[in-house]
Amino acid sequence: MSRRRRQSHALERVLGTPALFATAYGNVGSSIYYALGVTAAIALGLTPLVFIVSGLIFACTAATYAEGTVLFPEAGGSSSFARHAFNELISFGAAWAQMLNYVITVAISAFFVPHYLSIFWAPLQTGPWDIIGGIVVIVVLVGVNIVGVQEAAALNVLLAVVDFATQLLLVVLGFFLIFSPHVLKANIHFGHAPSWANFALAIPVAMIAYTGIETVSNLAEEAREPRRSIPASIRLVAIAVFAIYFTLPLVALSALPVHLDATGHYVTKLGLPPSKGGFENDPVLGIVENLNLHGALLSGAKIYVGVLAATILFIATNAGVIGASRITYSMASYRQLPEVFRRLHPKFKTPWLSLILFAGVFAIIFLIPGNVNFIGRMYAFGAMLSFTVAHVSVIQLRRNPPPQEVPYEVRPSVKIRGVKWPLFAIFGGIGTGLAWLVVVVQDAPTRYAGLAWLAAGFVFYVLYRRRLGIPLSETVHAPLQFGPAVALEYRSILVPVVAGPAGQEAIDIAARLAAERRAMIVALRIIVLPMDRAMDTELAAEVELADKLLDDARLIAEGYGVRTIDRMVRARHAGRAIVEEAERRQSEIVVLGAPRGRHREIFGKTIDYVLKNAPCRVMVAAGKRAA
Secondary structure, X not given: OOOOOOOOOHHHHOOOHHHHHHHHHHHHHHHHHHHHHHHHHHHXXXXXXXXXXXXXXXXXXXXXXXXXXXXXXXXXXXXXXXXXXXXXXXXXXXXXXXXXXXXHHHHHHHHHHHHHHOOOOHHHHOOOHHHHHHHHHHHHHHHHHHHOOOOOHHHHHHHHHHHHHHHHHHHHHHHHHOOOHHHHHHHOEOOOEOOHHHHHHHHHHHHHHHOOOHHHHHHHHHOOOHHHHHHHHHHHXXXXXXXXXXXXXXXXXXXXOOEEOOOOOEEOHHHOOHHHOOOOOOHHHHHHHOOOOOHHHHHHHHHHHHHHHHHHHHHHHHHHHHHHHHHHHHHHHOOOOOHHHHOOOOOOOOOHHHHHHHHHHHHHHHHOOOOHHHHHHHHHHHHHHHHHHHHXXXXXXXXXXXXXXXXXXXXXXXXXXXXXXXXXXXXXXXXHHHHHHHHHHHOHHHHHHHHHHHHHHHHHHHHHHHHHOOOOOOOOOOOOEOOOOEOOOOOEEEEEOOOOHHXXXXXXXXXXXXXXXXXXXXXXXXXXXXXXXXXXXXXXHHHHHHHHHHHHHHHHHHOOOOEEEEEEEEEOOHHHHHHHXXXXXXXXXXXXXXXXXXXXXXHHHHHHHHHHHOOOEEEEEOOHHHO
């Protein structure tokens, strides 16, 4: 068989803490370019305090996602947690709320792109050109994803680093040039501007600052060692984002303080629309314009920030498009949506229908009114519901832990009646649950639109499940094959990686199978620890060897043009770890290498266990190279 051209998947090869952090921050950090204005329009002088409160809720949510994602390192986030903790009906509710989040992320990110590009053409600042520009961004990205053009992963990481550095620079310059505690104190009018009702409403709206927390969950499947890299990356994202939202609003309200307008209402230009001379649609540019910079320095700073913001928001829009298509594809795979949403384009092999409908049509529907306040509150509706389900699911998983060889728990916890209750999930769930209720009770348009979205989804789900004759709460996997278009993400070949010719033979055979079937290889390296050694023992030599073997396996697979996902797992029992991974991945086949010599008896026990317990076919590679 002729070998295909080798492809570069550098980001996938190094999906450790730095790559996961950079990728997640590229999505979460982009929200500063619109969250600041949307929140300030409601919270006024208490905007910094609102971001602190929402940041604490986000910290609890990040801890919940860290624990849930390590327990189930698969795409899906809160939907996946709910499936394992409760049932498919609750999982659907979380997934449908996530879908709303992705649709809103696409709409709001695309809408703000032309506003930051208005530094080159002023009409982009106002309607209808800002709406037209946002629609063009969505249409272009949906088309690009249907064709299947891959993102420049290294460029995304670079832009995330540049973005974070720029935001830090703005904070430093702001504190040096314009920061004023006296102005910030004068901005505050407790109970009046904002009212306590608006203050409460601003907290869930401010959570729009944390769009993209699901990103780490979606990347978890490709994290080499999720137990270590996922919690660390989520923790870094939470710290970095909280640092920006703790400081930048102080600078912003020093530059654009609260004042009385002609009608006697307290306002800040940070939260006013362009038609009233405000910066609600480009708040970071508003900060730059009011840093007391002049001449060429001001012009250069505006161009730099405008281009960077537009680029980051463009990438965030694309992440939302990909997220919407992936959650749709996952829902269809679990019989939550019709199978048609899994079908791939016959030429481009991409989920074209889900891209057009959810990432395109629905996002444009939300975008057309051009009401950023409504869009922001709709995100709060979906996000708070999704986060609350995630918190409750992790609490339930503590009460009824899944059968895992290596349990994982985030601290702090309190042990009562044999259960280690996760305090972060309890407080986080109370916070997000109350925030969701605030949005539902206080904002009528969001209440009706959000509840209508949920009602439409559940009605469709019930009718679809009844037509198939499937119980509403039962988890059912769609068939792996359905016509000429094949579900690429779910056609995986699991290969436990071992040293020596046997391991190379297994990878080679698996790569040939994958090339023929357009499938994917999951290369699994198991580090077996005896009972007298703790699972978090430092194993520098073993990890180094595992990295080398996984890299070698990837090179073999790339020679056939086959995509691989690396996974490093610590376990007490190799066979049990292989079976668990095959079950979670819904692998079609497990390919095992059969070594000779002194380890034959030990490996034979592993093969025997896998043959007896694997949920799929098992192939034992014992060719010439393994002899």
